[in-house]
Amino acid sequence: MAGPLSTGNLFYPLSPRLTMLLCTIFTQGGEDDLPSLEHLNEDDAYLLQEKAQQLLALEPDKRVAAVVREMRRQIQFAGLVGLEAIDPSWLLAGVRGEQPVTIGIILAQLSTGARGRILAHLPPKVRARVPAKEDLKQTRLEIMRIVRQKFESRYVAMPAPPGEPTHFYFxxxxxxxxxxxxxxxxxxxxxxxxxxxxxxxxxxxxxxxxxxxxxxxxxxxxxxxxxxxxxxxxxxxxxxxxxxxxxxxxxxxxxxxxxxxxxxxxxxxxxxxxxxxxxxxxxxxxxxxxxxxxxxxxxxxxxxxxxxxxxxxxxxxxxxxxxxxxxxxxxxxxxxxxxxxxxxxxxxxCYWGDEEAEGQPAEGGEGQGYDDEGYG
Incomplete structure (x- = not known):
C-alpha cells in the first residue's frame, strides 16, 4: 500500500513540461501568478492547480527545497520530452532525411544503447558521415540545444517516473x-x-x-x-x-x-x-x-x-x-x-470497481476473473 504523499512525489504525475512550468512559477513568481494557469487547457490547469495547492501547504523552506530538487531531477531526465523513454524506432524515423551532422548532434545526447540501435539501421553511406560524439565537443551548447528542441517537437512529452512508490492508476x-x-x-x-x-x-x-x-x-x-x-x-x-x-x-x-x-x-x-x-x-x-x-x-x-x-x-x-x-x-x-x-x-x-464489487476484479475461481496460470 502507498503511504501518505511525500515531497518525492509532489510533482507526480505531471509531464516534464508541466513540472518545469510549475517550478518556474514558484521560483520566478509566486502564488499571485497561479491564476495564469487558467490559460492552459482544462486538464492541465486542474492538475497544476492541485499540485500548486500541495506546494503551498508546505513550509516555505521545504517548498523551496522540493522545487529546486525537482528542477535538478528534470534537467537530469534528459530534456523536456524524455527522448530516452521513446522507442528507438520512433527516433530512427525522426532522423531520416536529416543531415549527418544534425543526426550526430541528436545522437550525441542519447544513451549509448539508443545511439547504437539507431546507427545500426541508418544507410551505410549516411552512417559513415555521422560524426562521433567526441567530434562534437567544440559545437556550441546553444546549437546543441536548438537542434534537440527542434527534434523533440516531433514527439509528445513522456511521463517522468515518480520518485517513490505511490498510487498506480490506469x-x-x-x-x-x-x-x-x-x-x-x-x-x-x-x-x-x-x-x-x-x-x-x-x-x-x-x-x-x-x-x-x-x-x-x-x-x-x-x-x-x-x-x-x-x-x-x-x-x-x-x-x-x-x-x-x-x-x-x-x-x-x-x-x-x-x-x-x-x-x-x-x-x-x-x-x-x-x-x-x-x-x-x-x-x-x-x-x-x-x-x-x-x-x-x-x-x-x-x-x-x-x-x-x-x-x-x-x-x-x-x-x-x-x-x-x-x-x-x-x-x-x-x-x-x-x-x-x-x-x-x-x-x-487503484481500480474503478463496479456495481457488483468495489475495488479490483475478483481473483481466482472459475468465472471469477483470472488466476494467471498458463498465460500472460
Whole structure:
C-alpha cells in the first residue's frame, strides 16, 4: 500500500513540461501568478492547480527545497520530452532525411544503447558521415540545444517516473517500458481472443488452436476458461474482430516456426486492439505516449484502432471502466511474475470497481476473473 504523499512525489504525475512550468512559477513568481494557469487547457490547469495547492501547504523552506530538487531531477531526465523513454524506432524515423551532422548532434545526447540501435539501421553511406560524439565537443551548447528542441517537437512529452512508490492508476501504464508493454499487449491479446470465443463458441476456438503451437493453444484455452460471461464480446462484434485479426496473417503452417510467427502476430494485433478499446476515451497525448513507448509499427496500429473505434462505436462507460480494471489487474499480475518491474508491487493499484464489487476484479475461481496460470 502507498503511504501518505511525500515531497518525492509532489510533482507526480505531471509531464516534464508541466513540472518545469510549475517550478518556474514558484521560483520566478509566486502564488499571485497561479491564476495564469487558467490559460492552459482544462486538464492541465486542474492538475497544476492541485499540485500548486500541495506546494503551498508546505513550509516555505521545504517548498523551496522540493522545487529546486525537482528542477535538478528534470534537467537530469534528459530534456523536456524524455527522448530516452521513446522507442528507438520512433527516433530512427525522426532522423531520416536529416543531415549527418544534425543526426550526430541528436545522437550525441542519447544513451549509448539508443545511439547504437539507431546507427545500426541508418544507410551505410549516411552512417559513415555521422560524426562521433567526441567530434562534437567544440559545437556550441546553444546549437546543441536548438537542434534537440527542434527534434523533440516531433514527439509528445513522456511521463517522468515518480520518485517513490505511490498510487498506480490506469493511466500509469504509460510508465511501463517497451519490453513490459509488449508483454502486456501479448497477454491482452490472449484475453481479447478469449472474450471473442466466448461469443462464437468452442468449435471455432478449437479450429484456431490447431493453427497455434501447443503452449500458445494452452494459454488461449486457459484464458477462455477464466473469462467471465459479462466480458464476452457480442457475437457480431466477435466475428468481425476474429476476421480482422486473421486477415493478412500468414496461415500457421505445420512447422513450429510457422506457428510461432502466426501466433506472435495474432496475439500482438489482438492485444493492441484490446488496449485501444481501453484507452479510446483518454486524451490524445496519453495515447501517443503509449504509442511512443513501443515499436513504431505497433504504435501506429494502436492509434489506427483507436481512431476506428471512436469513429464507429458509441462508448459504454461501464464496460470501458471494467476493461480498464482488467488491464490494470493484468499489469499487477505480470509484476508478480517478473514480466513487469516488481517495484510496481510497492505501489497501490487503484481500480474503478463496479456495481457488483468495489475495488479490483475478483481473483481466482472459475468465472471469477483470472488466476494467471498458463498465460500472460
Amino acid at each position: 493511466k500509469d501504464i504509460a510508465l511501463l517500458d517497451a519490453r513490459e508493454l509488449v508483454q502486456l499487449i501479448r497477454a491482452l491479446g490472449i484475453e481479447q481472443l478469449a472474450a471473442a470465443f466466448m461469443a462464437v463458441g468452442r468449435r471455432k476456438l478449437a479450429e484456431l488452436c490447431h493453427r497455434l503451437g501447443t503452449a500458445a493453444a494452452d494459454e488461449l484455452i486457459a484464458a477462455y476458461k477464466e473469462t467471465e460471461q459479462r466480458d464476452a464480446m457480442d457475437i457480431g462484434d466477435a466475428n468481425d474482430f476474429l476476421s480482422r485479426m486473421v486477415l493478412g496473417l500468414k496461415s500457421g503452417g505445420p512447422g513450429p516456426d510457422d506457428k510461432d510467427a502466426f501466433q506472435k502476430e495474432l496475439f500482438q494485433k489482438a492485444g493492441l486492439f484490446r488496449l485501444a478499446m481501453a484507452v479510446r476515451q483518454e486524451r490524445p497525448m496519453f495515447i501517443q505516449q503509449l504509442a511512443q513507448r513501443i515499436p513504431r509499427s505497433h504504435g501506429k496500429l494502436l492509434s489506427q484502432y483507436v481512431y476506428r473505434l471512436n469513429d464507429s462505436e458509441e462508448v459504454d462507460w461501464t464496460k470501458l471502466r471494467r476493461l480498464q480494471d482488467l488491464v490494470l489487474f493484468r499489469v499487477e499480475k505480470l509484476a508478480t511474475r517478473g514480466k513487469v518491474n516488481a517495484r510496481y508491487l510497492k505501489f497501490e493499484f
